[in-house]
Amino acid sequence: MSLRGFSTINYWADDVAAASAWYTEVLGVEPYFQRSGPDGTPAYAEFRIGDNEAELGLVSRAYAPPGLPDQPGGALMYWHVDDLQGTVARLLDLGATEYQPVTERGHDFVTAAVVDPFGNVLGVMYNPHYVEQFGAAAGAE
Structure with a gap:
């Protein structure tokens, strides 16, 4: 496997x-x-x-599995973003709430997470390894 x-x-x-x-x-x-x-x-x-x-x-x-918690938590999956601060600010402006503040992890890895208006944790991350694989998005700083 x-x-x-x-x-x-x-x-x-x-x-x-x-x-x-x-x-x-x-x-x-x-x-x-x-x-x-x-x-x-x-x-x-x-x-x-x-x-x-x-x-x-x-x-x-x-359709959720039985026993699904009604509070955010569990595994945290991060989506790479080129502009972490801007992305977090926009998510908060659109009604998300902070779950994990912007956190420097070392070696240019930075994470944050919000709870969407529907109770799901949405993780975002600046990941230099991702940028090495795919490059920065057009127009990214």
């Missing part, structure tokens, strides 16, 4: 339509795939983002 790379991360939401609208604003793209539940309400929305077109899925909390 070998872990070959990040494939999909799912965030839970009581209101998938509202979560989809919020992430559309954050990401600057609309979901490429959406599905409704049996009652016709939005149940899933999926975005492909980043250099590897990683999948970010928004799933109705109605």
Whole structure:
């Protein structure tokens, strides 16, 4: 067995339509795939983002596994960003709350995390190894 790379991360939401609208604003793209539940309400929305077109899925909390905590926590997955301070400021302006402050980790690695308006932890990171692999985004400082 070998872990070959990040494939999909799912965030839970009581209101998938509202979560989809919020992430559309954050990401600057609309979901490429959406599905409704049996009652016709939005149940899933999926975005492909980043250099590897990683999948970010928004799933109705109605489909969450039994015992899913109702508080943010657990594993923390970080998305690389070229402008960490600017990204964190924008997420907070859009209604996220601080979960982990901007933290220098050494050797130019810097992390932060917020809780989105739907209760999910969204980690962001400046990762020099990522920049070595993919370069900085066009227009990044």
